[in-house]
Amino acid sequence: MRHLILLSLAAALPLVAQDTRTVTEPVMPPSCSVLTARLIPLSSGIAEKDEERLDTVRIQHALDTCRDGRAVVLRSRGRARAFLSGPLELREGVTLLIDRGVTLYASRDPKLYETTPGSCGVVNDQRNGCRPLISVDHVTGAAVMGEGAIDGRGGAKLLHQDVTWWQLAEQARAGGRQQVPRLIVADYANDFTIYRITMRNSPNFHVVYNHGDGFTIWGLVIDTPRRGARNTDGVDPGGSRNVTITQSYIRTGDDNVAIKGGEAVSNITISHNHFYWGHGMSIGSETNGGVNHIRVTDLSLDSPDSGIRIKSMGTRGGLVEDVVYDDVCIRKSPRPIDISASYTANGPVKGDSPPTFRDITLRNVRISGGGKILFEGYDATHRASVALDNVQITDEDAYTYSLKHADLFFGPGPVNLKPPPGLDSKVHGDSQTSIASSCNSRFVPFPATPSTPLAP
Structure with missing residues (x-):
């Protein structure tokens, strides 16, 4: 079943995004x-x-x-x-x-x-x-x-x-x-x-x-328990360029994917993937080297602790820019959108290396299952600037919001998020009142693997 799904998606490639290479399906070489x-x-x-x-x-x-x-x-x-x-x-x-x-x-x-x-x-x-x-x-x-x-x-x-x-x-x-x-x-x-x-x-x-140039992951399955498996990130590209992660299925005890910006990292394509339990599609927590030219497209996030996640803090922050999430479905996440400069797990929030998030775009994103939505910059100078284009909640579950030092831009597509006024924050554009259609059909079962099934 897993490989039938992979093959059915192959026609969508080569990928059009920020990896500057032309990425095609790998071929297994002859044996030595x-x-x-x-x-x-x-x-x-x-x-x-x-x-x-x-x-x-x-x-x-x-x-x-x-x-x-x-x-x-x-x-x-x-x-x-x-x-x-x-x-x-x-x-x-x-x-x-x-x-x-x-x-x-x-x-x-x-x-x-x-x-x-x-x-x-x-x-x-x-x-x-x-x-x-x-x-x-x-x-x-x-x-x-x-x-x-x-x-x-x-x-x-x-x-x-x-x-x-x-x-x-x-x-x-x-x-x-x-x-x-x-x-x-x-x-x-x-x-x-x-x-x-x-x-x-x-x-x-x-x-x-x-420290590499050119990394392809195609059809990877990661299957590790949700709890009791601390720091078991799935895939962590950092200090590199030209990375593609595609057609993969990841559930694990920490970040499903975490783009590490301790050194400059750029030109990453993450496409046609399914993530399950884990800490989401993450950037950070270290961003002090700079993170840019990132494209995430055709992603389902099913029951992650966080969904779309950018995390950093004042001790290891830097510029995160030109990041686009397009065609993303998120359900049953306590923090479906988690963009925050207040991450505490890897150091104090305040410090001499503050993060800035700018030119961040969320497009064609649908959310269900309730949760907290965060847009948190660092201070009045180091802000979180996010454009939302057709970002919609698809149910009537309860949602809460946290806005700090944030600039949100709604449109041109409808946005039905309704954040209240936040600390030093501005919302440009109007919220819509309609509820968008569900994307439940996009959530597929985790593929069968040779392992004994794991309990959540």
């Missing part, structure tokens, strides 16, 4: 080697007796010896359809291809991920205590593809410890940083591709892309 599985998975993952039967060395050797433009294929053999690995490194032009029915499981041994002795699987004040499961570092044309899955096992207890990766994250709420691995981290990796893979249960962020 085929590795067959040796482990039979249980419903809960890897059997305890198999926890030290690692496939790391043979997978890495295959990646190291593969030619540019070819793929290392992980394939099942009878009932054996699991691989178990510690950290892997992709090479120039090489694809890791996980075949249908196969799962690459991340080892639960924190020692394998250590950047220094004892640095992983703890809570402390250091940075980067763990290596990711898959590193894509200073290479061009690498990829992760296939109809299979990658499982980070964030909810499973670590070897020789009575704690899970996610429990470490909860412990860190009291102070410090959880030292846990991410699944895929790409750094200075131009023309990197993720195609059709399912990713589950990352201990931390699922996909991070930094």
